Amino acid sequence: MLGRAANGVYWMARYLERAENTARLIDVGFHLALTRGSRARQEEEWRSVLITTGQEAAFLARKQELTGAAVFNFLLRERDNPGSVLSMIENARTNARVVRTSLTNEVWEATNETWMILRELLARPVRETNLREVLSTIRQRATLVRGAMEGSMLRNEVFNFARIGTFIERADNTARILDVKYYVLLPSVAWVGSSLDNVQWDTLLRSVAGNRAYSWLHAGSMDPRGIARFLILDGRFPRSLVFCFEKIRSNMAGLAKQYGAETQAHQLLRDAGTRLHDVNIEQIFEGGLHEFLQDYIGRTYRIGEAIASDYRFIA
Structure with a gap:
């Protein structure tokens, strides 16, 4: 192509x-x-x-x-x-x-x-x-x-490039929303991990179409740490970081098969996916939620740039 x-x-x-x-x-x-x-x-x-x-x-x-x-x-x-x-x-x-x-x-x-x-x-x-x-x-x-x-x-390279574009954009969006909104809504750091019955948290989940799914999984309890876990690590939710990176990986694997070789973008993606699968929410908070999300915003950007370079995009 x-x-x-x-x-x-x-x-x-x-x-x-x-x-x-x-x-x-x-x-x-x-x-x-x-x-x-x-x-x-x-x-x-x-x-x-x-x-x-x-x-x-x-x-x-x-x-x-x-x-x-x-x-x-x-x-x-x-x-x-x-x-x-x-x-x-x-x-x-x-x-x-x-x-x-x-x-x-x-x-x-x-x-x-x-x-x-x-x-x-x-x-x-x-x-x-x-x-x-x-x-x-x-x-x-x-x-x-x-x-x-x-x-x-057809599930060919056209479909793969479209899906990769969709999920790179979606991963970036989820990370940005959570990064900006989390501490705006949280009254203080002391509330991390507590239970809150707050319409604002429900509205935050609505912004990523996740309010109904989160309610099903958590019986309606608005737990800020649980929301962060849901949006980052829950592979069942189609806008979580784990889900998005898994879909990017799958479609990048399709490109590697079609073109007969992996590229730099595949390695960057593998590194990002490995870290997501090896970390839990407690470790994320210990290292800083903001720092973690900023790291993934940067990783998503670099993967997108590598894809454009590896597959010789021409604007």
């Missing part, structure tokens, strides 16, 4: 996943802001959403007031913002068009329709009254494209 085509399908998948993740972050930011009584606390919550998406500096450079409407419109529909959902969906569609002949009709049509629907939906400023509808549509459309790929694509 040519590097340009591999780059196209890889980034198509990453942009779609990132758009959905951004929608989920806005949703949790909106819910948490509603629970914050003071204006300052609400601003703090919206600022954390910007930090998690890596867009705080870009937003502040606009010298806009830090309000919910300003933040979620910036993240959803600002054309001058390359990190907005609208920009990412357009980039996903552009990349899909580049590799059109490598995709099934179902995948292309789902991607193209997603772009058309969201372009129309985001043509006007989003208000609090229709924010939920907009966010729900973004999540549904991203799920539809993934379903088309799962149900219609």
Whole structure:
């Protein structure tokens, strides 16, 4: 497969996943802001959403007031913002068009329709009254494209590159959400390991679509340490770090088989996976949760860069 085509399908998948993740972050930011009584606390919550998406500096450079409407419109529909959902969906569609002949009709049509629907939906400023509808549509459309790929694509290098892009993006997102939100929600370090009945923890889990699964496994008990274990080490949850790295490993193994050799990215991935499987939550907290998550954000980035280099991606 040519590097340009591999780059196209890889980034198509990453942009779609990132758009959905951004929608989920806005949703949790909106819910948490509603629970914050003071204006300052609400601003703090919206600022954390910007930090998690890596867009705080870009937003502040606009010298806009830090309000919910300003933040979620910036993240959803600002054309001058390359990190907005609208920009990412357009980039996903552009990349899909580049590799059109490598995709099934179902995948292309789902991607193209997603772009058309969201372009129309985001043509006007989003208000609090229709924010939920907009966010729900973004999540549904991203799920539809993934379903088309799962149900219609050959399990070849195109499928492997798309899946690798999806799970690299998802692993990065889970680590960033947990890193930014954990100590914002925790009243003090003394609460680590305690039981909390707090709607904010439920909302955090909602941001990664994990509230129902966590409740099933933990009988509804909101334990901060348990939440961290769930999002990092529980291989049953499809947005945990362990799950994401296992899926990347599986699809990278598929590429090695198809191309007849492993690459530097395979070794980086093996090192990251080994550490995840050899550590427990107590060891993670002893060494520092923030330090652990920052390490994995860095590892995920380096694996992505190695894949681009090893398979000669051309933008």
